[in-house]
Amino acid sequence: MGAWKPRRQGELADPDLTAERVASAQRVSRRHLDGLFAASGSSVEAWIRERRLQRAAEALKLGSPDTKLLAVAVESGFSSQSHFSRAFARRFGMTPSQWRKRSSLVVAAAKLGDDERGAAEPWR
Numbered sequence: 001m002g003a004w005k006p007r008r009q010g011e012l013a014d015p016d017l018t019a020e021r022v023a024s025a026q027r028v029s030r031r032h033l034d035g036l037f038a039a040s041g042s043s044v045e046a047w048i049r050e051r052r053l054q055r056a057a058e059a060l061k062l063g064s065p066d067t068k069l070l071a072v073a074v075e076s077g078f079s080s081q082s083h084f085s086r087a088f089a090r091r092f093g094m095t096p097s098q099w100r101k102r103s104s105l106v107v108a109a110a111k112l113g114d115d116e117r118g119a120a121e122p123w124r
Contacts, residue, residue, distance in 0.1 A: 012051050015079040019044035052077040053091045056084065060096055061103040069096050 011017060022044055023033040037043050056076035063072070073084035073096075088096045 012048065012055060013075055013077045015074075015077055017048060017077065019048075022048075048077075049087060050091075053088060056088060056096070057092065057099060060100040065100065065104060072096065 019033060020030055023030045026033065028036075033044055037047065053076070056072050056078075059067075059072050059076065069085070070081045073081045076084070078084035078087070085096055088099070092099055094102070
């Protein structure tokens with residue numbers, strides 16, 4: 001469902017965000033909302049979970065390596081670190097810790113590449 005957007009950034013982080021609340025915010029019945037998502041082969045809960053996991057993945061990629069996984073989980077709307085870690089591993093094929101480590105290596109390699117290109121091509 002492309003029309004509904006969280007009213008504020010923290011709304012997806014609310015572990016109590018439910019399909020009922022989304023339906024109410026859209027002024028439609030839960031049944032109608034479920035039908036809209038079912039037509040696209042998804043569910044409200046899956047949509048919320050996917051947005052939360054994407055938010056967490058971005059936080060792990062760009063955030064401080066010192067940030068605790070529990071903090072990332074809570075800020076992304078998960079009520080426990082273990083639930084977050086299981087959902088993350090199912091979605092991305094690696095644990096949040098592995099994702100963070102891999103992402104930091106990719107970012108470091110990209111920076112190194114930028115530095116090398118900058119030295120070879122000072123006009124860029």
